[in-house]
Amino acid sequence: MVESEQDRGIIELLNEFCRELLNDEETLSGIKEKFRKIDAPDLENLDSITRTAVEREIGQILSSRTIERARYYARSLQNGLKSYSETENEAINLNLWKGYDHIITDSLWNLGARAREGHHKAWYWGNFVPQIPFQLISRYTNPGDWIVDPFCGSGTTLLEATRLGRNALGVELNPEVYRKTTDVLKEVTGTEDSKAVLENHDSLRFDFSAFLKKENLPGFKLAILHPPYWDIIKFSENPSDLSMADNVEDFTEKLARLAGGLLPAMSPGSHIALVIGDIYRKGEVIPLGFRSMDALSGLGLKLRGIIVKDIQNTRAKRNSESLWRYRALKSGFYVFKHEYVFVFRYK
Ligand SMILES: C[S@@+](CC[C@H](N)C(=O)[O-])C[C@H]1O[C@@H](n2cnc3c(N)ncnc32)[C@H](O)[C@@H]1O
Numbered sequence: 001m002v003e004s005e006q007d008r009g010i011i012e013l014l015n016e017f018c019r020e021l022l023n024d025e026e027t028l029s030g031i032k033e034k035f036r037k038i039d040a041p042d043l044e045n046l047d048s049i050t051r052t053a054v055e056r057e058i059g060q061i062l063s064s065r066t067i068e069r070a071r072y073y074a075r076s077l078q079n080g081l082k083s084y085s086e087t088e089n090e091a092i093n094l095n096l097w098k099g100y101d102h103i104i105t106d107s108l109w110n111l112g113a114r115a116r117e118g119h120h121k122a123w124y125w126g127n128f129v130p131q132i133p134f135q136l137i138s139r140y141t142n143p144g145d146w147i148v149d150p151f152c153g154s155g156t157t158l159l160e161a162t163r164l165g166r167n168a169l170g171v172e173l174n175p176e177v178y179r180k181t182t183d184v185l186k187e188v189t190g191t192e193d194s195k196a197v198l199e200n201h202d203s204l205r206f207d208f209s210a211f212l213k214k215e216n217l218p219g220f221k222l223a224i225l226h227p228p229y230w231d232i233i234k235f236s237e238n239p240s241d242l243s244m245a246d247n248v249e250d251f252t253e254k255l256a257r258l259a260g261g262l263l264p265a266m267s268p269g270s271h272i273a274l275v276i277g278d279i280y281r282k283g284e285v286i287p288l289g290f291r292s293m294d295a296l297s298g299l300g301l302k303l304r305g306i307i308v309k310d311i312q313n314t315r316a317k318r319n320s321e322s323l324w325r326y327r328a329l330k331s332g333f334y335v336f337k338h339e340y341v342f343v344f345r346y347k
Helices: 005-022 030-038 048-062 065-086 094-099 131-141 156-163 177-188 208-213 250-267 288-297 318-331
Strands: 147-151 165-172 196-200 220-225 267-277 279-281 284-286 300-308 337-347
Touching: 005 030, 005 065, 030 048, 030 065, 048 065, 048 094, 131 220, 131 279, 131 337, 147 156, 156 165, 156 177, 156 196, 165 177, 165 220, 177 196, 196 208, 196 267, 220 284, 220 318, 250 267, 250 279, 250 288, 267 288, 288 300, 288 337
Parallel strands: 147 165, 147 220, 165 196, 220 267
Antiparallel strands: 267 337, 279 284, 300 337
16 A cells, blocks of 8 residues: 555644644643544545544544543554554454445345446346455455456456456356356456456366466465356256256265365465355255355365345346245245355465
């Protein structure tokens, strides 16, 4: 993170106010008067996380009723400012934790309607909303890091990664989908620092480590896996397609084998996210999500989160709500309104 002269000016000024408060040179009302004069334009050159955190701390100093409380927030503000240029390799800078409002830390994701930012076109049946990769990428990677999506589909992960200044490799089995996604990616002008590479390949056989070696990269910081939900949507007739698996056991075995093949290419301390839903079969719920979660846990990954994501806004059942309700009442089942995001840490 590069500090411009203007940033340095406002950072020094804020530090000076904090010092005055902490060194007994200012009264509570005097320091509030000074902080009140800091306006939004003074902060506009700071990156959005630093700006949000600084605004929060100033707000808390202004609403402090005692000088001890104001000093507490002044110390917190000082810490945040100190780390402004020192912690660029951390995905989350805890000294600025108040600036991360955009990151969800709860296990229930009500993401609402599909986000409109970026170049996402939602042309692919079975895609996910950009908010999913947005959350994972913002939380677990820094600008410049590499992300991998072995079930790339329409490239939602790749588009979101480049929009956020990261790089991404996508692997997609279906040649038609690969071609269309390649065309979409061509239209997108990533910055020079952010690359999107798409390969038409079977991820069960793709050599992710060889890719890293060829590109001279240390390892992926995040893998986002959004496989077919077994055969709910048949993506192709290719026997390697996970939607063609013979049964649930075959599906989870292939998923685990694919993830296992990816692990040598993951950096230590990186994260692997699996997005998947459950299915019905012959009047029974098959908890495909938990079966898949168990399959990945078996690889020695540490489970960090089981997120339940609301799917009420997706297209699939929106136009046939009453039919599904009728079927549910008739057969005694519940209509799925959620899917899962399982987050694992590698090493
Ligand atoms: C649920 S979709 C992913 C959609 C994607 N997240 C998006 O937003 O467009 C799953 C994708 O995995 C692909 N796929 C299935 N088996 C595969 C395999 N063995 N290797 C690579 N891709 C595979 C399918 O063709 C399909 O495009």
